[in-house]
Amino acid sequence: MISKNEIKHVRSLHRKKGRKLAGQFIVEGVKGVEEAMASGWQVERVYALEGVEVQSAATYRPIEVSQKDMQQMTALSSPSPAMAILRIPEEKSFDPSVHMDExxxxxxxxxxxxxxxxxxxxxxxxxxxxxxxxxxxxxxxxxxxxxxxxxxxxxxxxxxxxxxxxxxxxxxxxxxxxxxxxxxxxxxxxxxxxxxxxxxxxxxxxxxxxxxxxxxxxxxxxxxxxxxxxxxxxxxxxxxxxxxxxx
Amino acid sequence: MISKNEIKHVRSLHRKKGRKLAGQFIVEGVKGVEEAMASGWQVERVYALEGVEVQSAATYRPIEVSQKDMQQMTALSSPSPAMAILRIPEEKSFDPSVHMDExxxxxxxxxxxxxxxxxxxxxxxxxxxxxxxxxxxxxxxxxxxxxxxxxxxxxxxxxxxxxxxxxxxxxxxxxxxxxxxxxxxxxxxxxxxxxxxxxxxxxxxxxxxxxxxxxxxxxxxxxxxxxxxxxxxxxxxxxxxxxxxxx
The missing domain is CATH 3.40.1280.10 (SPOUT methyltransferase, trefoil knot domain)
Structure with a gap:
């Protein structure tokens, strides 16, 4: 069970302004969420429908949400079985010297x-x-x-x-x-x-x-x-x- | 101005069952509608928002519709400025002998x-x-x-x-x-x-x-x-x- 405020917060991340304000973004789909958790990027929240398995080495336990809540949070045309909220990483400065094989x-x-x-x-x-x-x-x-x-x-x-x-x-x-x-x-x-x-x-x-x-x-x-x-x-x-x- | 029934009919073409029943399909976007009218395929209806020009050799005059009606008829995430309803052509039988350059x-x-x-x-x-x-x-x-x-x-x-x-x-x-x-x-x-x-x-x-x-x-x-x-x-x-x- 998650609060209306939390749903509202996730929905705010659909828009660029909301992502910039929160410094967060959404990853949807079981495979995407699993890759996110294995990526080393900062995962701040994981949601999953009841019964959905998210494989991960992390000890992080997904928050179980209803189909209806997921429907309200998704940014896609049909809701995903799992979703993660990640921190947007700091922009690395671009180094204009390139490696010889690049x-x-x-x-x-x-x-x-x-x-x-x-x-x-x-x-x-x-x-x-x-x-x-x-x-x-x-x-x-x-x-x-x-x-x-x-x-x-x-x-x-x-x-x-x-x-x-x-x-x-x-x-x-x-x-x-x-x-x-x-x-x-x-x-x-x-x-x-x-x-x-x-x-x-x-x-x-x-x-x-x-x-x-x-x-x-x-x-x-x-x-x-x-x-x-x-x-x-x-x-x-x-x-x-x-x-x-x-x- | 178009009737609620007509809007409902166009919406029925979003689904395969509706297309099969009516023998019709939807083409959206000005370029798509123009290509449809030039294609020789049977065009049964053209809708356009007020002020939208649809170039065509045909004498067919588009039916002017409101933004709101178009919003209700569109099958895409944002409504198009123009839409055509076409007849689904009869299936040609496939000839398994192929030309040498095909x-x-x-x-x-x-x-x-x-x-x-x-x-x-x-x-x-x-x-x-x-x-x-x-x-x-x-x-x-x-x-x-x-x-x-x-x-x-x-x-x-x-x-x-x-x-x-x-x-x-x-x-x-x-x-x-x-x-x-x-x-x-x-x-x-x-x-x-x-x-x-x-x-x-x-x-x-x-x-x-x-x-x-x-x-x-x-x-x-x-x-x-x-x-x-x-x-x-x-x-x-x-x-x-x-x-x-x-x-």
């Missing part, structure tokens, strides 16, 4: 939380460990973004940066850095330079990469399409690029 | 409508024109699936089939057909056989391809991952495979 992903104003989460999950799959987000990118602690990462949020480091400044610093520290911008009507990605270190820039769903950011790239590439569809979904394009970049 | 996509029990729609959009991008759906695949006329296709629904032909029977017929008619199953821990897709005609099978989000369907494949392949993430999103995996298959 690949960076740079996201310019991705606005859909599901796309952002899917991109982080896919980056994790392809071994890309650092993702730089433009200042207007959607919040990575948005519940739908967290859900779409399927636990990869705990493994991929994200940095929120002014992209023009950040790319400038990266190039200054790493004069041989390949900076690849993905645009329409450029050379195909099949022969994408896989040299490391490298940085791959993905643009927003509606507008692509901003012109002032494209101008900082050392290379421009496109995913060749044959026909009908005007465009690919932003996370799909990002995933295909990451595949071509890392294989 | 690629087929086969989907085994994809359950998320957003994934299905995104897969159709991506197939369209890569010039794949025929998609075979297993009997338990989510409905392609589900409003979220339609939305995610971004108009590709009107360009990609879908056929609902018993996959075991269908693949058997395909192989009988086309003895040299490559049937590729995507599984965990097989050879990487980098050197995927791009020979045509070919068929690529994608499995469900939770269970992959059913074993009895895998056994009908002539080739098995995996997307090599480096690390952390346990899996890729189903539509992401499908998109990367289609890229590797068609490039």
């Amino acid at each position: 690949r960076l992903l740079i996201l310019d104003d991705i606005s859909d939380p599901g796309n952002l989460g899917t991109i982080l999950r896919t980056a994790d799959w392809f071994g890309i460990r650092k993702v730089i987000l433009s200042e207007n990118c959607v919040d990575v602690f948005n519940p739908k973004a967290v859900q779409s990462t399927m636990g990869s949020l705990f493994r991929v480091e994200t940095y929120r940066q002014d992209l023009a400044v950040c790319i400038g610093q990266l190039k200054e520290h790493n004069p041989s850095l390949h900076v690849i911008a993905t645009v329409m009507d450029a050379d195909p990605i099949a022969d994408l330079d896989q040299a490391v270190p490298g940085a791959l820039i993905i643009g927003s769903e509606a507008h692509g990469i901003r012109p002032e950011i494209i101008s900082l790239a050392t290379e421009k590439r496109s995913i060749p399409g044959i026909s009908g569809a005007e465009s690919l979904n932003a996370s799909m394009a990002a995933g295909i690029l990451m595949y071509a970049w890392t294989r | 690629r087929l996509l086969i989907l085994d029990d994809i359950s998320d409508p957003g994934n299905l729609g995104t897969i159709l959009r991506t197939a369209d991008w890569f010039g794949i024109r025929k998609v075979i759906l297993s009997e338990n695949c989510v409905d392609v006329f589900n409003p979220k699936a339609v939305q995610s296709t971004m108009g590709s629904l009107f360009r990609v032909e879908t056929y609902r089939q018993d996959l075991a029977v269908c693949i058997g017929q395909l192989k009988e008619h086309n003895p040299s057909l490559h049937v590729i199953a995507t599984v965990m821990d097989a050879d990487p897709i980098a050197d995927l056989d791009q020979a045509v005609p070919g068929a690529l099978i994608i499995g469900s989000e939770a269970h992959g391809i059913r074993p009895e369907i895998i056994s009908l494949a002539t080739e098995k392949r995996s997307i090599p991952g480096i690390s952390g993430a346990e899996s890729l999103n189903a539509s992401m995996a499908a998109g990367i495979l289609m890229y590797a298959w068609t490039r």
Whole structure:
């Protein structure tokens, strides 16, 4: 049994303002909660429906809640069997010197939380460990973004940066850095330079990469399409690029 | 101004049962509605908010509705500025003889409508024109699936089939057909056989391809991952495979 105030507090974390105020965010789903508890991140609360097992090395015992309470707390379209409240970690400062074997992903104003989460999950799959987000990118602690990462949020480091400044610093520290911008009507990605270190820039769903950011790239590439569809979904394009970049 | 009954009717199309009963489905968004009107499919109704322009060669004039009515009719999380009601076309019978230059996509029990729609959009991008759906695949006329296709629904032909029977017929008619199953821990897709005609099978989000369907494949392949993430999103995996298959 939890109080109305507690439910209200969890609901406040659906919105960016509430998350900022409380310094907390929501993880939903049994797998996500289990990964959260194993991640080393600070877990402040775990809720689970009656009878739901949450496997964890921690001695933390979930608070049992009713279906109805979970329904009120969830940020998703259908309530999850388990939910955790985590502390938002302190932002690490970004070090513009990159290791010689490193690949960076740079996201310019991705606005859909599901796309952002899917991109982080896919980056994790392809071994890309650092993702730089433009200042207007959607919040990575948005519940739908967290859900779409399927636990990869705990493994991929994200940095929120002014992209023009950040790319400038990266190039200054790493004069041989390949900076690849993905645009329409450029050379195909099949022969994408896989040299490391490298940085791959993905643009927003509606507008692509901003012109002032494209101008900082050392290379421009496109995913060749044959026909009908005007465009690919932003996370799909990002995933295909990451595949071509890392294989 | 539209009647309560009409709103109720549109809402009935959110569910598969209602769509089957009425033989209709919903397309939302200005771009989707414009593509619907240009598609040659039978458009039975178009609704638009006041002041919203729907470009179309047709002389059909949209019915103006209030924000509140649209809110009640939408199947999406936020109401669209325009909506069309279309007749579900008659199912074409599937011809198991394939043209020599053809690629087929086969989907085994994809359950998320957003994934299905995104897969159709991506197939369209890569010039794949025929998609075979297993009997338990989510409905392609589900409003979220339609939305995610971004108009590709009107360009990609879908056929609902018993996959075991269908693949058997395909192989009988086309003895040299490559049937590729995507599984965990097989050879990487980098050197995927791009020979045509070919068929690529994608499995469900939770269970992959059913074993009895895998056994009908002539080739098995995996997307090599480096690390952390346990899996890729189903539509992401499908998109990367289609890229590797068609490039």
